[in-house]
Amino acid sequence: MFKNYSILLTISLYIIISSCAQFVPPTGGPKDITPPNLTESFPKNETLNYKQKTIRLVFDELIDASSLRQELIITPQPESAFEVKVKSNELLLQYDKPFLDSTTYTFNFRQGIKDLNERTPAKNLKLVFSTGNEIDSLSISGKANYLWSGQIADEVLVGLYTINKEDTIPVLLRKPNYFIKTDTSGNYSFENIKSGKYQLIAFQDKNSNLIFDQSKELFSFHPDTIKLDSNISNLTLSLYPNDRTELKVKRSLARRNNYSIAFNKDYEKIEVNFPTDDSLTYQFRREELLFFKHPNTSDTTLTKIIVQDSLGQKLEINTKIYFQEDPETKTKIEALSIRSEIKPNIKLKKPIEYIFDFEYPIIDFDTSKFKILGDTTYLEKYTFEWLDPSHTKISIKTNPIAKRDLQLNFQSGAITNYKSDTNSTYTLINTLYPQESYGLIEGTINKDSSNYIIQLIDSKTTQVIDFQETNSIFSFKKVIAGNYYLRIIKDANNNHRWDTGYFEQQQQPEEITIYPELLRLKENFELRDIVIN
Template sequence: MFNYLKRSLALVFLACGVSLALMQSCAQTASPPGGKKDTLAPKVIQSVPLNKSKNFRGKKLDLTFNEYVTVKNLNQELLITPNIGTYDTRIRPMGLSILIDSALKPNTTYTFNFRNAIEDVSERNVGKNIKLVFSTSDLIDSLQISGRVRHVQTNKKLENILIGLYPYTDTLSIEKNKPYYFTKTDTAGVYQLENVAAGKYYMAAFLDLNNNLLYNSNKEVVDFITEPFIDLQSNQTRDFQVALQNLDPLKVAKTTTTAKTALIEFNRGISRADLTKSPLAYQIEVNRGIRFYAGNVERKDTLVFQAQLADSLGREITQTFRIKFREQVTKGKPIKTPYKYDVFPAMGKSLSPLDSIRIRLQKPVQGFNSQLVYFETGDDERSFLPDAGFRWNDIGNELTILKDYLPIRAKFTLAIEKKAFVSVEQDSSEAFKQSYEFQDLENYGSISGSVNTTKTNTAYVVQLIHPDTKEVLYETKTSKAFNFPYIEPATYEMRAIEDRNKNGRWDIGNFKDKTKPEAIYFFPNKLKIKANFQLTDLWISTQ
C-alpha cells in the first residue's frame, strides 16, 4: 500500500511539472518563424500641409507614416530652406509634428528635407527622399542647381559638404552671412538645391563642422564662385572642388627656451624663411617651428633681430624675434651625446640612375671634413669627392652627394669616419658605413605622356602619388610633356598641378578676394606599373 501511494504521488508531481512547463512556454513571446524580412522604407501617407501645397500660412506641420518610426539626429539631418528660425518637434509612434515659432514669410517656397532622420522601428530602414514642399503664395518656385563636390588635392568625393545660396549683395561675407537656401552632399558627393526662386545669388560650398551655417576659414574646406553672382533664371549645374584656406595671419603660438636652444612655434606652416641676418644657427622643424641654437652667445643678453618669413599661402611678413636663453647650469661633467644623422636612400634600398645620396643631420653643422666622407669601391680602394660633389642646404642640416659624383660601379660602400661632422653645439658624429648597389634597369617601369591643355605659357607640376596616403612619390615640372623613366613597380595615381605662379608647388586660394586654389587635374585611372613595363602617350585632361 505504501509503494502504491508513493508511485501515485510521483505521477501527480510529474503531471504538475509538465503542466507548469507547458504554461510557461505558452506565456513566452517569440517572433514567428519564417516570413520575409522587412526591407521597405517608411513612407508618408498623410501630411499637413500636403506636399506642393500653395497659400499655406499655418504654424504647424504634421507627417504621418505607414508604419511605426523613430526619429534620429533631427537637428543635424533636417534641412529647412529658407530658414524658419526656431521650432519645436513632437514625436508620435507613426509620425511627427513641427511647431514653428514665428510667422512664415510671404511669397516664399519652403522645403523641409528630412534626409536620413526617419527610420522604421522594426529593421531601421531609412526613409528615402522624405521632403515636404509648400508655398505661402499661389506659386511654387521650381528652379534647381545640382552638381558634385570633390577635394582639390585628392579628387575624393565628399559627403556632408554644405552648399549655400546667398541673395547677392556686394558686401556679402560667407563668414558672417548665413545662406538663404542650402543643402548638403550625399555619400557620392552629389547635391541638389530644389525649389529655388529666380534671382541673383552668390554661391559657396564648405564643410560646416559646427553646424552654424557660417564658414570658418581656420578649419573648414571651401570653394566658391569667382563671378560676382549667378543670375538664376533656369536650372544649372555647378561643381565644386574644396580645399582648406586658412587665412589667419602668421603669428607666434608658443616659445620654449632652454640654455641651449629656443623653439619658436607658429600657428601655421612656414614655406620660406630668410634668416640671413640671424646671429644664431637655426633650423625649421615640422614646417611650423624655428629652432635657434645658442652656441657661444652671452646668455644674459636678449637678442633682437628681424627676418622675412612666408606662410603656406606664400604671404610674406617681417617677423621680429626676441630671444633670451636660460642661464647655463653646470652640474658636474657634461654628458656628450653623438651628433646623429640619417642617410637616404636607407639601408636595403637600391639606387636608381636618378638618385643622389642625402645625409640629414639632427641639427645644423658647424664643421665638416670632406676627406672623412668617401666611397669604398674595392679592396683597399677609396674614392674621394671634390667639393663640387657636395651640396649643402641653406640651413646647414642636410648634405647631398650629387648623383653625377657617385662611383661608376654596380656596388660600392659609403664610408663616413668619426668626427666628419661637428654640430653648432660642438658634438661630433660617429663612424658609419652603408653599402649600395644600382638597381637593374629592367626592374623599373616608365610613364610618359602630356598635359592636354590649350593654355600657353603655363607651367605644370606632374606627380605620381600613393593611391591611399596621397604621398608624392615622383614629381616633374613641365609645360606640357612629361616623362618618368625609372619607376618602382607599384600602383600610382597621377595628377597635374597648374602652377600659375611657377613656384614649383601647389598654392591655395583666398576666398576673400575670390582667388581659387591652383587647379589640380587627375588622370582618371590608377596606373599599375610592372618591371620592364612602359606606359606611353598618357593624357591628363585639363577640361
C-alpha cells in the same frame, strides 16, 4: 511555517511569470528591410499659406529619429529653434517662432528617420510648403570634386547666398540662405529656390557650423554671381586649399637650449638677420623657427625675422632671443640620434640622395668615419652638402656602381653637435632596383602656350614621384614599374608653383587637371605618345 512557505512560493511564481512577460523581439524569419512609409503629414506637401509652428509626420510603423538633427537639412534655414518628439509612429517638430512670411521651405530628412527594429531609413523623404501664395520652383544642380585629385567630393556642404544691397555681412562670414550636402556621387541639387541673385559656394564644414573655416576646410566657388530666373544645371565645383588667414606669431618660448617661435600656419620662405655682431644658429621646422644657444652665449641676441607664406603675405619681427638660465650643474653628454628620410630595407633607384636630420646644430662631420659600401664590396663615391646654415640637415648623394644593395655606415663619433654629443654606430641597408625594372613615360601638352607643371603620381601612395615644367613635351625617364597618374597644373603667372583662389576678388585658383587614364607601366617598357588636351 506553512504560511511562510506559501509566501515564498507566491513570490517565486511571480518572478517566473514576470520574466516570461518581458518583451523580446521575435527572432528568426526573414529580415525586415522595408523602409517606413509616410502615410500622413501636417502640413501636406506643397501646402500654401502655412502659418503654424508645428510639423507632424505619421508613418506605417514604429520609427527611430535619434539621428534626425544630424541628418535633417532645411532650406532656407529657419531662424528659430525646434524640439523633436517621437511617439510610436509619429514625428513632431515644434518650433518656438513662426516661419518667415512668403517663403518656400524644403525639409530634406535624408537618413534621419528609420524603422525601429532594423534601422532601415525612409527613402526620398522630403516635405515642401510655403508661407505665401506660391511655391518657389527654380532649381540649381551640379557636381563637386576635389581639384588636386579629381576625386568625388561627397558629404560636402554646397551653399547659396543671396546677393543684395541689404546684405551687410560678408558672404564668407555668414550662413548660406540655402544649403545641401553632396551625395556619394558628388551630386548636389537645390529645388524650390526663389528667383534672385546668388553666390554659389562649396566647403567641407567639418565643424558643422555652416560657416567656412578657411584654415582647416577645402573650398570652392562659382566665379560669377548667378542670376536665377530659370533652372540651371551642370555647375561643377572643385574644392581646393584656400587658407588666406593672416600670418601671425602664435607663441614664443624660451628654454635652456633653444628658443622657439611658433606660427599660426606654415611658411614658404624665411629670412633671419642679426643687426649686431652676435649671431645664433637656427633651424626651420613646420610652422616653427627654432634658435639654439650657439655660438653666441650672451644673455640676449637682437634678431630681425621676415616670414612669407605661400600667398606672398609677409610678417616682419624684431625681437630679442634669450634662453632660460642653466643650473650650475655639469653638462651631460647624450647620444646623438640620426634620422633618415630613407627607411631601412626599401628598394632605391639610382642615383640616390640620402637626407639626414639632426636635433641640434652639427659642428663636426668626420668623413673618415663614414662610408657607403656597394654589394658588400665597392667603396662608393659620394658628395655631401649641408641644407641649412645651422647644419641640422645634410644631403648625401651617390650614383653607385653596385647592382644589388647599398650599406651606408656612420661609425661611432662620426657626427658631433655643439653640445659635444656624438652618435653611436648607425647602419642603413637597402636593396637597389635592377636596370630592367625601369620604364619611360612620355607625351605632349596640347593646350595653350602657358607653362605647365606635370606631376607623376604613384596611384597607391598618391605621392609625387617626379615633376617637370614644360609647355610642350614631357618625359619621365627611369620610372619604376607601377601604376601612375598625371596631374597637370597650369602655371599661368610662371612663378613655378600652384596658386590658390581669391574669393574677395572673384579670382579662381590656377587650373588643375588629372589625366583621365591610369598609366600602367611594366618593367623595361615605354609609354609614349600621351597627349594631354
